[in-house]
Every structure is written in structure tokens, then in C-alpha cells.
Amino acid sequence: MLQVDGLTKAFGGFVAVNQVSFAVAPAEILGLIGPNGSGKSTIFNLVSGTLSPTAGSIRFEGQEIAGRPASEIVHRGLARTFQIPRPFRKLPILENVAVAAYFGRNGRIDRGTAVERARAALALVGLPGDPDARTDGLGAAGLKKLELARALATQPRLLLADESLGGLDHGEMQQAAEMLRRVRGEMGITIVWVEHIMGVLMKVVDRVMVLHHGETVAEGLPADVVRDPRVIEVYLGRGHAGA
Amino acid sequence: MKAGWPLLGAALLLPPFLPISDYTLHIIILVLLWAFVYTSWTIMGRFGLVSLGHGAFLGLGTYVTALLWNHYGLTPWAGIPLGVVVAVAVALVIGYPCSRLKVVGHYFALVTLALTEVVRLSIVAWRDVTGGSLGMTPNAVPPESIVALQFTKFTWYWVALGVWALGLVVWHRVDRSMTRSAMDAIADDETAAAAVGINVTLQKLLVTTVSAALTAFGGALIGQYQMYINPDTMAGVGVSLQIVFAAISGGMYVILGPTVGAILTIVLQEFLRVLFGTRCIGAAATIYGIMLIVFIIFMPAGICGVIVARMRKRRAVAAAAPAAG
Ligand SMILES: Nc1ncnc2c1ncn2[C@@H]1O[C@H](COP(=O)(O)OP(=O)(O)OP(=O)(O)O)[C@@H](O)[C@H]1O
Ligand SMILES: [Mg+2]
Numbered sequence: 001m002l003q004v005d006g007l008t009k010a011f012g013g014f015v016a017v018n019q020v021s022f023a024v025a026p027a028e029i030l031g032l033i034g035p036n037g038s039g040k041s042t043i044f045n046l047v048s049g050t051l052s053p054t055a056g057s058i059r060f061e062g063q064e065i066a067g068r069p070a071s072e073i074v075h076r077g078l079a080r081t082f083q084i085p086r087p088f089r090k091l092p093i094l095e096n097v098a099v100a101a102y103f104g105r106n107g108r109i110d111r112g113t114a115v116e117r118a119r120a121a122l123a124l125v126g127l128p129g130d131p132d133a134r135t136d137g138l139g140a141a142g143l144k145k146l147e148l149a150r151a152l153a154t155q156p157r158l159l160l161a162d163e164s165l166g167g168l169d170h171g172e173m174q175q176a177a178e179m180l181r182r183v184r185g186e187m188g189i190t191i192v193w194v195e196h197i198m199g200v201l202m203k204v205v206d207r208v209m210v211l212h213h214g215e216t217v218a219e220g221l222p223a224d225v226v227r228d229p230r231v232i233e234v235y236l237g238r239g240h241a242g243a
Numbered sequence: 244m245k246a247g248w249p250l251l252g253a254a255l256l257l258p259p260f261l262p263i264s265d266y267t268l269h270i271i272i273l274v275l276l277w278a279f280v281y282t283s284w285t286i287m288g289r290f291g292l293v294s295l296g297h298g299a300f301l302g303l304g305t306y307v308t309a310l311l312w313n314h315y316g317l318t319p320w321a322g323i324p325l326g327v328v329v330a331v332a333v334a335l336v337i338g339y340p341c342s343r344l345k346v347v348g349h350y351f352a353l354v355t356l357a358l359t360e361v362v363r364l365s366i367v368a369w370r371d372v373t374g375g376s377l378g379m380t381p382n383a384v385p386p387e388s389i390v391a392l393q394f395t396k397f398t399w400y401w402v403a404l405g406v407w408a409l410g411l412v413v414w415h416r417v418d419r420s421m422t423r424s425a426m427d428a429i430a431d432d433e434t435a436a437a438a439v440g441i442n443v444t445l446q447k448l449l450v451t452t453v454s455a456a457l458t459a460f461g462g463a464l465i466g467q468y469q470m471y472i473n474p475d476t477m478a479g480v481g482v483s484l485q486i487v488f489a490a491i492s493g494g495m496y497v498i499l500g501p502t503v504g505a506i507l508t509i510v511l512q513e514f515l516r517v518l519f520g521t522r523c524i525g526a527a528a529t530i531y532g533i534m535l536i537v538f539i540i541f542m543p544a545g546i547c548g549v550i551v552a553r554m555r556k557r558r559a560v561a562a563a564a565p566a567a568g
Contacts, residue, residue: 071437071441074438074439082438088435088436090431103421107421
């Protein structure tokens with residue numbers, strides 16, 4: 001479904017993502033983990049068209065999308081959330097999602113249908129309350145749900161979820177994990193999920209890829225990856241490897 | 244308020260039949276035509292695309308029409324569409340790179356400011372054809388000529404009223420469209436807007452095209468009505484500032500805001516003309532500049548914005564009162 005080869009991004013002289021390759025199969029949930037600054041969000045920015053890669057190829061459903069405009073990539077069925085929520089503060093909550101429903105399908109649906117889909121997406125992520133309220137009243141958990149509702153409203157086949165559940169309480173984290181499981185299970189949407197809190201992530205994903213300094217360190221089943229000495233080294237420091 | 248619209252519509256049919264002076268009718272026609280131009284500006288200005296370049300579109304619309312008429316005898320019925328096409332082409336040539344290079348805010352204002360001066364200076368420099376800074380007069384024919392688009396004030400009133408109403412209809416349609424939501428999203432966060440599938444450049448160019456086209460159309464009609472055009476009053480920074488001032492002071496987010504801005508600027512202009520005569524031609528631009536700053540600081544929503552907010556508040560209080568009592 002998604003095939004990434006030799007993906008590289010340099011910011012000036014600093015290489016944030018270096019020769020990363022991976023593939024995502026249909027209806028899979030791939031976990032993407034790694035310490036702060038390892039390049040996870042940058043990979044999402046590259047795949048979603050927010051940034052252009054320095055080198056490498058990104059194929060989505062067989063088509064090359066590297067360097068294509070972000071809006072075009074959404075129209076092809078690939079949506080993303082932002083780690084730090086970026087709500088449209090001028091628009092009410094429902095309209096935030098309705099623009100995504102409408103323009104995510106490139107205006108091929110009418111406004112009424114877009115609003116209907118927006119309501120459905122808000123219900124799915126569990127964002128109750130007044131849909132005509134502004135986004136200012138939403139807390140951290142609410143803004144994360146709004147991000148997810150907006151991405152889902154574009155009706156993607158592949159979702160890049162830059163979640164970072166940090167800041168949420170235990171119950172909210174379980175809810176978020178449960179929701180991603182449902183998105184895949186009930187809607188058949190393939191997911192790449194970035195998350196720091198590994199306990200939650202490992203229970204949901206089919207496969208994990210570990211990044212460090214912009215390079216792939218390990219890849220495989222969650223149970224194998226957590227025992228991989230290279231991964232332990234990345235997370236706990238040199239002295240612990242092989243201990 | 245709902246009942247107010249038919250009432251307003253009926254009242255607008257009256258002026259030509261009232262025993263008012265030719266001068267008063269003239270002022271009303273000017274208000275309607277300029278209100279159309281100001282309304283056209285807000286179609287992009289309300290989304291943070293603060294253009295100081297609308298003098299350029301106004302000038303292109305009016306000069307293309309008048310020049311084709313005077314030099315080639317081409318009817319304004321063809322001249323105006325051509326003027327509109329030229330204005331839109333210029334708008335796209337400036338707008339496309341601005342959008343791709345993310346020129347926004349102050350930089351966008353500066354780029355468009357340069358554009359309006361380029362158009363004004365070109366008109367001045369091309370003296371042999373345009374009459375330069377002395378301005379030009381479209382070749383007159385006996386009035387009530389449909390071909391030449393030259394009428395008596397009585398007829399002009401209906402033309403101006405129709406065009407003004409057209410401006411309101413377009414404003415309303417944009418206000419209710421998904422493009423409005425898209426433009427609000429873009430004004431907030433272009434990256435996030437693109438990430439939900441909004442083609443940022445396309446949406447910006449869409450409102451820019453509509454705004455520039457209507458402004459050029461308005462400019463051409465004002466030239467036809469006044470039968471005199473001048474690079475300082477129809478192009479350049481002076482008139483651009485006047486447009487921005489009128490739109491902001493009246494209120495860009497309310498349908499009748501630019502019309503209120505037109506009443507304000509035209510009355511102010513006439514007042515200054517009577518007070519100073521032609522000695523202080525530059526006074527108006529200075530006063531616009533100062534008042535623009537005052538409005539931006541103290542009343543950014545404009546006169547109509549404040550009125551609408553007050554009415555909403557009163558209605559909310561009225562709705563809450565019986566429940567409390
Ligand atoms: N636009 C940019 N310009 C310059 N450097 C950048 C830019 N975006 C990211 N970086 C740098 O690239 C590196 C990788 O950043 P990235 O945001 O991808 O990390 P991450 O894995 O998502 O980290 P976190 O877990 O903290 O979210 C960091 O060192 C960051 O400072
Ligand atoms: Mg990140």
C-alpha cells in the first residue's frame with residue numbers, strides 16, 4: 001500500500017532522515033517509535049507532502065507521490081494528523097471537520113454531505129459538546145480528537161497518526177488506542193502510528209519500526225523488537241546493551 | 244431584521260422620483276458605485292489578503308475601456324470585458340507567485356502597493372495616449388446611448404443600483420460557500436489547510452480573480468458615469484488606501500459594511516472639497532491614512548461589525564430574560 005525507499009531529508013547540513021526504507025501492507029497498523037528528534041514527524045511530513053524529500057521515493061498504491069502537493073496526496077487517500085494540534089481557530093468545531101470532508105474529497109461532494117460526514121467523524125472520535133463552539137474551549141485531549149476527526153473526515157485509506165499521547169491521563173490513552181483499533185477494524189483504514197508511550201502502542205500495532213538519528217535501527221514484531229539489543233541500547237544507553 | 248430587507252429594497256426604488264437635487268442624486272449614484280468597488284475588495288480582504296493593489300484593477304478597468312472607445316471606437320460593452328480580462332490577468336500574474344512563495348501579511352500589502360503604483364505611473368508616462376496626469380474624457384455622444392454606455396443621471400441611478408445589488412449577491416454567495424471556510428482555514432494555518440486537502444493557491448486565486456474582476460468592472464462604470472478619469476483618482480496608492488479605509492471602517496465581515504464605508508468616504512470627500520476647495524487635493528489621502536489607523540486600533544470590525552455585535556448581544560439578553568423571570 002505504501003512503499004518508501006531511501007527516503008532522505010536534510011535541513012541545511014543536518015540530516016534528519018537518512019536512507020529510510022519501509023513498506024506498509026493494506027489494513028496493517030505499523031508502529032513508528034524512536035527517541036525525541038529521531039525523525040518520526042519528519043517522515044510523516046515527507047510522506048504527506050508537507051515537506052519535500054531531499055532524496056528517495058515514496059509510492060502510494062503504486063504511484064510516486066514524493067514531492068507532490070499535500071492537498072493532492074490527501075485527494076489520493078492519504079491523511080495525517082499533526083503531533084501538535086493545528087486547529088482552524090477561526091472556524092467552529094464542526095466546520096473544522098466539514099472543510100476536511102469537503103476538500104479532502106476535492107469538492108466532489110456537496111456541503112450537506114460534508115457536514116453529515118463531519119458529524120459522523122466527531123461522533124466516532126468521541127468529541128461531544130456543541131459542534132458550533134469555537135476550538136478555543138477544547139483541552140489537550142479534545143484537540144487531539146479534533147485532529148483525528150479531521151483526518152478521518154477526508155476518508156483516507158492510509159492514516160498517519162502522530163499521536164503523542166503525552167499529556168493525556170490513563171483512561172484517555174486507552175480510549176485513543178481503542179479508537180485506532182476500531183478505525184482499522186471497522187473502517188479498514190491502514191495506519192502508521194507514531195507514539196512515545198510504548199506500553200499502549202505495543203498492544204495495538206502489528207509491526208514496529210524503530211528510528212534513531214534518522215536511521216532505521218530495527219523492524220519487526222513488537223515482542224521481538226523490545227528484546228532487540230540495538231533497541232535497548234537506543235532507549236537505555238550503551239551500557240545496558242547485552243545486559 | 245428579516246423584515247428590514249424588503250423595506251430597504253422598496254426605499255431604494257424611490258430616489259429618482261423624489262424631489263431631490265441633481266447633486267444629491269449624483270452623490271447617491273457615487274455611493275452605490277463605490278460601494279460596489281469596496282464590496283469587491285472585501286471578497287479577498289476579509290480573508291487577510293489585504294491588497295493595496297486594487298487601485299491597479301480599478302485603473303486597468305477604467306482606462307482599457309475608455310482608451311478602446313476613444314482610439315478605436317470600441318463600445319464599452321466589449322471594452323469593459325476586455326478591461327476585466329486584463330485586470331484578472333495582472334491579478335493572476337501577481338497572485339500566483341505570491342501564493343507559491345507564501346508572500347502574506349505585510350509583504351503581500353507591499354507587493355500589491357508596488358503594483359498599484361506601477362499602473363498609475365504607466366498611465367502617467369504613456370501621456371500621448373492616456374493624457375497623462377491631466378486625465379482623459381471619453382468621447383461624448385448625446386446621452387442615453389446604450390452603445391456608448393452614456394446615460395442621464397436618472398438612468399445611471401438604476402445601473403448603479405443594479406450593480407451594487409450584484410456586488411451584494413456575490414458577497415453573499417462567497418460568504419455561504421465552502422471557499423469561505425477554506426479561506427478562513429488558510430488564513431489560520433496554510434500547512435494544516437493543505438493537509439486536509441485544500442488547494443491553497445487555487446482558493447486564493449479564486450477569490451483574487453472574483454475580487455479583481457468586480458473591481459475592474461466597477462472602475463470602468465465609474466469612468467463612464469463621471470466621463471472623466473485621472474490616474475491619481477482611479478489608480479495608485481491614494482485610491483487603494485481609500486478602498487481599504489472604506490472597507491475596514493464600514494466593516495468587512497458584514498454584507499452592508501462596505502456600503503456604510505462608501506457613505507462615510509463619499510460624504511467625507513465632498514465635505515473636504517467644500518471646505519478646502521481644490522487647494523488640498525492631498526488632504527483626503529492623509530485623513531484616510533490617519534482614520535484607517537484609528538479604526539484598526541479601536542474598531543477593527545468596523546461600524547457595521549460593532550452594530551451587529553450589539554444587536555446579537557441585545558437579542559441574547561432578550562432571549563434569556565423571560566427564562567430568568
Ligand atoms: N523544519 C525543520 N527545520 C530544521 N530542522 C528540523 C525541522 N523539522 C525537524 N527538524 C529537526 O529534525 C530532527 C527530527 O525531528 P522530528 O520532529 O522528525 O523528530 P521526532 O522523531 O518526531 O521527535 P519527537 O518524538 O520529539 O516528536 C530534529 O532534530 C528536529 O530539530
Ligand atoms: Mg514528532
